[in-house]
Amino acid sequence: xxxxxxxxxxxxxxxxxxxxxxxxxxxxxxxxxxxxxxxxxxxxxxxxxxxxxxxxxxxxxxxxxxxxxxxxxxxxxxxxxxxxxxxxxxxxxxxxxxxxxxxxxxxxxxxx
Amino acid sequence: xxxxxxxxxxxxxxxxxxxxxxxxxxxxxxxxxxxxxxxxxxxxxxxxxxxxxxxxxxxxxxxxxxxxxxxxxxxxxxxxxxxxxxxxxxxxxxxxxxxxxxxxxxxxxxxxxx
Numbered sequence: 001x002x003x004x005x006x007x008x009x010x011x012x013x014x015x016x017x018x019x020x021x022x023x024x025x026x027x028x029x030x031x032x033x034x035x036x037x038x039x040x041x042x043x044x045x046x047x048x049x050x051x052x053x054x055x056x057x058x059x060x061x062x063x064x065x066x067x068x069x070x071x072x073x074x075x076x077x078x079x080x081x082x083x084x085x086x087x088x089x090x091x092x093x094x095x096x097x098x099x100x101x102x103x104x105x106x107x108x109x110x111x112x
Numbered sequence: 113x114x115x116x117x118x119x120x121x122x123x124x125x126x127x128x129x130x131x132x133x134x135x136x137x138x139x140x141x142x143x144x145x146x147x148x149x150x151x152x153x154x155x156x157x158x159x160x161x162x163x164x165x166x167x168x169x170x171x172x173x174x175x176x177x178x179x180x181x182x183x184x185x186x187x188x189x190x191x192x193x194x195x196x197x198x199x200x201x202x203x204x205x206x207x208x209x210x211x212x213x214x215x216x217x218x219x220x221x222x223x224x225x226x
Contacts, residue, residue: 004155041150041200043216090155100146100204101214103155 003027006091006104013081014112021076021107023091029102030095031055032074034066037088037106046089049074081111114139116203118217126225131193133220135186135203144206145186146214147177151199159201162186173197193224 004025013019025032034046047066048055054066063079078085088108092101116137125131137143144163148156160171167179177188188201200221204214 041219043156043202043219045213048213092156100148100158100161101156102158103148105155106153 004091004093004102004104006089006107008107009105010108010110012110012112015081015083017081018077018079019081019109020078021089021091021109023074023076023104025072025091025093025102027093027102028095029093030071031093032068032071033092033094033101034074034076035090035092037090039087043090046076047074078109081109083111085109086111114143114205114213114215116205116215116217118201118203118220120220122221122223124223124225125193127195128192131188131190131197131222131224133188133201133203133222135188135217136184137186137203137205138184139205143184143186145177145179146204146206147171147175147186147188148202148204148216149173149199150202150219156202159188193222195224195226198222198224 007022031050033048036044036046046060049068065077067075088106090106091104094101118135146161147159149159150156159175160169160177162169162179170176175190177186179186200219202219203217206214
């Protein structure tokens with residue numbers, strides 16, 4: 001199936017830990033994104049990568065680092081997790097500007 | 113920077129009645145407008161978009177939206193709501209002359225009452 005897939009779907013971890021969320025798209029899109037959805041359902045863009053180049057970084061703490069080994073993957077690594085990092089993280093991809101994004105199903109991160 | 117406003121928090125509608133979810137936008141150039149739907153514990157699904165052309169666009173699941181440039185609005189509509197339409201709806205806008213970034217509204221919870 002053509003899709004944007006994220007793993008894991010759920011992640012529960014303790015404060016101070018380091019964790020990664022993986023994202024892969026097989027749509028051939030040239031840009032990938034990470035969004036954070038908070039408890040009030042607000043969606044905020046965190047990063048986007050186009051052809052392996054970071055083009056947006058929306059004042060995200062440097063504990064968050066995107067890693068893109070190739071244009072089909074954009075992983076999110078988080079250092080020293082904090083309680084406030086608890087949220088649902090969505091990966092998305094797009095091709096060009098005339099179509100919308102295709103979203104993954106999300107990763108629910110809970111920091112305890 | 114581009115932005116959208118979805119003024120209502122929740123929209124309640126009886127099954128079979130018309131459904132409208134409001135969205136107004138702000139961009140410096142020509143707007144590219146989108147609607148997405150999010151079902152519980154799921155990712156966002158694309159419903160429809162306006163890039164250019166006819167102001168009335170039709171999308172998935174019987175939804176449509178009307179682009180109104182003078183009112184800077186892009187309201188989502190469905191003539192007859194179903195209980196299964198209960199979900200969270202997001203309006204999004206991209207500046208046609210800028211980058212690919214989509215700015216999302218805060219979302220509207222739609223509750224269709226049987």
